[in-house]
Amino acid sequence: MVKFLRVILFCLLFNSVIIIAQEMTVIASTDTSSYTVGDYITYSIEIRHDKNFAVYIPSVKDSIKVLDFIRALPVEKKSVGENVVEYHRFIFSKYDSGKVTIPSVQIAYTKYKSSNKLFISTNPVSIVVHTLPVNTQEDIKDVKEPLKLPPNWLLIAIIILLSIGLIIGGYYLYKRFKNKKEGTLEVVNEIKIPPHEIALNQLHQLEEKKLWQQGFIKQYHSEITEIIRRYFEDRFNFRALEMTSAEILAVLSYMEESKPIVDIANRFFSNADLVKFAKFQPMPQVNEEMMAQAFQIVNNTIPKNVEVEVTQNV
Incomplete structure (x- = not known):
């Protein structure tokens, strides 16, 4: 038994x-x-x-x-x-x-x-x-002494003259700008747009193109995945544009800020990879779902110290 x-x-x-x-x-x-x-x-x-x-x-x-x-x-x-x-x-x-x-x-x-x-x-x-093969049959040769070259006096003279010219020219420019009246310097502060604002704006523009509704399904999936990949690269500082979907998901799963969106990102990239590699023809609701997931990915990872109005696709 x-x-x-x-x-x-x-x-x-x-x-x-x-x-x-x-x-x-x-x-x-x-x-x-x-x-x-x-x-x-x-x-x-x-x-x-x-x-x-x-x-x-x-x-x-x-x-x-x-x-x-x-x-x-x-x-x-x-x-x-x-x-x-x-x-x-x-x-x-x-x-x-x-x-x-x-x-x-x-x-x-x-x-x-x-x-x-x-x-x-x-x-x-x-x-x-x-290891690399060593030929033991060859004789061991002495190390040759360094080859001594005679000094090139012409080259030395040219270097000295150029150095003197640079010193004189620098002094002249210094005196010239010093004697000028001080003008008003206009300081232009570079305005850096946060990654989430860029991504949300690009998603709205893509939505208005209505690519998949006109039959450009592959172009639609290519653009929406590039927007999200570039957003991950700018938001979380890793090279998402050069990584596979699996590698991106692996990085997101290890980062505390991105853990809430791992499941959404997994579904998003799964649909994108099916269209890209398996020649999958998605239903219209799949295209709409990917746009909703893209907005959700961005909105759920906006830094907490930034006061923004959460954007949703309509």
């Missing part, structure tokens, strides 16, 4: 693992397993998930300390049936020789209309970094 129950429990656990794997899979890899000191190491994370999932990629630069981070490559996405495949690539290097194991990277994700974050980890990747 006990053995029978163990078999049933094992089957249930095994089926659960299969279901999770079908919903979300991650694979980490490098372009090769053998490098020379100083070579570029391309580290890739392939994520396959349901198209209704939102994926949050952590800061790989902070997660992988065994290598030296160089840069992140643009994210690639493609649709495969009901799934989306994401390719995240990062360039690292290593300046010490030896065997290196790149640790697992924990990736967070949420299912459709759920705020509960689930986590899945990549597989560790092992590589070997070799």
Whole structure:
């Protein structure tokens, strides 16, 4: 009886693992397993998930300390049936020789209309970094003495004359402006418009264009997402225009001021990504909903010390 129950429990656990794997899979890899000191190491994370999932990629630069981070490559996405495949690539290097194991990277994700974050980890990747080969057959040569060049007196004379000319010219200008009567200087104070005012104004202008009503759906989604991305960049000081939707959501989830809008932003970017990558043709209510979400994102993140009238789309 006990053995029978163990078999049933094992089957249930095994089926659960299969279901999770079908919903979300991650694979980490490098372009090769053998490098020379100083070579570029391309580290890739392939994520396959349901198209209704939102994926949050952590800061790989902070997660992988065994290598030296160089840069992140643009994210690639493609649709495969009901799934989306994401390719995240990062360039690292290593300046010490030896065997290196790149640790697992924990990736967070949420299912459709759920705020509960689930986590899945990549597989560790092992590589070997070799030193540069040294030819022991060559003779060791003495260090050559520095080459001594005769002084270039013409160049020295030109530098001295130019220095004297600059000193005389500076003194002349100083005396000339000093002897002039002091005039009235007009000080123009630069008026910096707050990011939320710029974003709200741009959203109103976009709304008045009526792009999606005229069939320009892709242009409408491109402009509204750029307005929100630029607003995040100016309001929260991170490079939102150069980041993917998942990277933006990951940054927002870590900032206290932006936590109230994470769910709204997730729905906003999910619709935008479907139009961009999955060739999704949204219904009119989806376009209206995205405009309402954009206004809500801006209005809910206006600094508390700024007295403004909250703007709503009509």
